[in-house]
Amino acid sequence: MPGDYNGNGIWCIAEIRHGALVPTIYELLTAGRGLATALGQPLCAVVIGGPGKASQAATAVAPRGADKVYVVEHAALDAFLDEAYGAALKGLIEKERPAKVLFSASAAGRSLAARVSVLCGGGLASDVTEVSVNGDKHLQALRPVYAGNLISQVSVRRGPEMATVRPMAYSRSEAAGKTGEVVPHAVDPSAWNLRSKVLGFTPEESKEIDLSSAERIVSGGRGLGNPKGFELIRELAHSLGAAVGASRAAVDSGWIPYRHQVGLTGRTVRPRLYVACGISGQIQHLAGMSSSDFIVAINSDPEAPLMKIANLAVEGDLYQIIPAVIAEIQKQRGEAGTPAAAAH
């Protein structure tokens, strides 16, 4: 029955991906702190992983705003497997009874949250961009629906109330000046009924900087005119140590793979520098990048929406401006060379 569950504490579930802590936990801690303050409840992180890995990650998480960090560590949890992680988390939730549980809306987080919500009987709001509590102290969330054309407000009424939070929807928590208490939680995998196992992991062979965690991004749009325009974008990105992004128009034109798309139906990014080249700045694109610290727009149309919100709006033909910028960077660094002129 909704309302029968009396939990205490806001939990944020950390993710360890191939041995490394994913920094989205710090975004969850920012989101969770708002709920914890509103409810007057403790904010806790949960780190699940293989021997040594979870406890190492917990030492990184503990100073970043959590009052308590639960560590669930076992060889059976070395690689992410939602059946195993779900069983481990269910045991911890049944023992400690948190009020709200936040996961990252990553591939692993989405899978784990759905499983845990069924195992524990709690309601789940998926892929949300904002969390709060309503007058009844239930979890309330904003989530884009119909491919982002509408934003719906949902309320989760069955505890433990859960949500998956879209990466980059919140800023990352900083060191809080105090270190949360680290609490180990032992598990016994012999009781788990696992029907799958991880055989191995083959990383994608790409030297590109990952878009979602990039500090600098150079993006290209329809204004490039053709797929070869991305050679120039890549060259500018390379000289800035930046990742390559794109508008949906460029992706839909087949100029660059979908994994580069920024926006409502692509990635949400929050870099320190975002350079938009030949992108008009429709609302769906802005939804994915407008939280960037410093935005540079290069566009021949001074009335383009992105030119209006940019910190630096450069009016002109990108095929003249970008090579000049690259040449200047090379000059400043004392490097020889002429920027490759992309076919126009």
Ligand SMILES: Cc1cc2nc3c(=O)[nH]c(=O)nc-3n(C[C@H](O)[C@H](O)[C@H](O)COP(=O)(O)OP(=O)(O)OC[C@H]3O[C@@H](n4cnc5c(N)ncnc54)[C@H](O)[C@@H]3O)c2cc1C
């Ligand atoms: C449900 C839905 C979801 C969507 N999701 C996304 C999303 O996730 N991401 C996204 O990006 N879009 C998304 N869109 C599409 C979005 O509405 C726009 O159509 C798209 O962002 C436009 O891409 P663009 O800015 O590259 O192209 P355009 O709007 O065509 O803009 C091209 C720009 O290039 C400039 N330009 C042209 N030539 C030059 C030149 N030589 N030098 C300099 N500037 C030049 C033009 O002045 C213009 O401003 C979505 C749409 C819908 C309906």
